[in-house]
Amino acid sequence: QIQLVQSGPELKKPGESVKISCKASGYTFTDYAMHWVKQAPGKGLKWMGWINTYTGKPTYADDFKGRFVFSLEASASTANLQISNLKNEDTATYFCARRSGAFDYWGQGVMVTVSS
Amino acid sequence: DIQMTQSPSSMSASLGDTVTINCLASQDIGNYLSWYQQKPGKSPKLMIYGATNLEDGVPSRFSGSRSGSDYSLTINSLGYDDEGIYHCHQYYEYPNTFGAGTKLELK
Numbered sequence: 001q002i003q004l005v006q007s008g009p010e011l012k013k014p015g016e017s018v019k020i021s022c023k024a025s026g027y028t029f030t031d032y033a034m035h036w037v038k039q040a041p042g043k044g045l046k047w048m049g050w051i052n053t054y055t056g057k058p059t060y061a062d063d064f065k066g067r068f069v070f071s072l073e074a075s076a077s078t079a080n081l082q083i084s085n086l087k088n089e090d091t092a093t094y095f096c097a098r099r100s101g102a103f104d105y106w107g108q109g110v111m112v113t114v115s116s
Numbered sequence: 117d118i119q120m121t122q123s124p125s126s127m128s129a130s131l132g133d134t135v136t137i138n139c140l141a142s143q144d145i146g147n148y149l150s151w152y153q154q155k156p157g158k159s160p161k162l163m164i165y166g167a168t169n170l171e172d173g174v175p176s177r178f179s180g181s182r183s184g185s186d187y188s189l190t191i192n193s194l195g196y197d198d199e200g201i202y203h204c205h206q207y208y209e210y211p212n213t214f215g216a217g218t219k220l221e222l223k
Contacts (some may be wrong), residue, residue, distance in 0.1 A: 024191040035212070043162065045203055059188075061211045095159055101166065102150035102207060106159035 002026035004096055004107035011113045017084040018109045022096030029077035030054045033099045036070065036081050039090040039109070050099065051079060086114045118206050119144050121216025130223045133194045137218045139204035143186045148208035149188045151180060154217075155200045163202075164189060196222055 007021045022034065036048040049060040051070040059072040069082045079096055091114045097103035119142040128137045139149065147167040152160035162171045164180035167187055177192045193197055199222055204215040 020180050044217045045214040047214065049125050049211075059210065066202070097160075099207075102162055102205065103152075103160070104165075104171070106161075 002098075002105050004098060004105055006096060006107035006110045008096075009111045009113070011115070012086050013116055014084050014086055014088060014114055016114075017082065018086060018112055019080055019082045020094055020112070022079045022081075022107050023027075024077045024079070024098070027098075030074060034070075034079040035099050035103060036095045037095045037097055038064075038092045039095065040089075043092075045095075048081075048094075053079065083112070086112075088114050089116050117211055118145060118209065118213050120204055120206055120213050120215040122204055122218055124218060126218065126219040126221070128221045128223050129194050131194060131196070134190065134192045135194060135220065136191075137189045137202050137204075137220075139187045139189075139215045141187070141206060144185065145206045145208035147182065148206055149180075149182070149187045150205045150207065151178075152203045153198075153200050154204065156202060160203060191220075194222065198222070 003025050005023045010018050012018050030053045033050050035050040038048050039045045048064045051058045067084045071080045093109040093111045095109045096107040098105040104110050121140040123138050149167045151164040153163050154160045163174050163178050167182045168180045179190050181188045204219045206213055
């Protein structure tokens, strides 16, 4: 069965970096784009961008340009999100989601807490 | 960016009721509209895609409709398992955008 399994929760200090992984299984990884979505505590969903899993080309929403990097380990069917120079406002749950038209499969989410 | 204005922000209904949640797109998105259900501490679950298509495994009590730039999610015969937050999502163009969400509670 199709699954997206993300890495575990993270507690970081401001200025640090974090790398979140999203391991896909049950389908051909390179056949579907992978998208990233942020959900701050008690807030709605915000689209961060996506990565072409065939070419590796990332596309970022305007609010996520600069400190955010999408990458792949295609041989491991894994997409990664790295956030550098963490800020308090990065505290959120980060989801990966497979796009098949709409987002048909989601990871379980990774809670990233940024606190001094 | 396309704005998705979702209403209501919250609602309370009784077992067996029929409820409707709406999303208004700020510009044409065709049928590139999906609806998700999210329960506390869980990831969103796709319910409706292409504005009117029921995702596999989703009960037929759920339906989606479109009238111009107005999109609706209707839930018939409301059950306790339908509690949660519902999000609309346009995937017509980048950046994709979501509505602010509707919290549905049962009385």
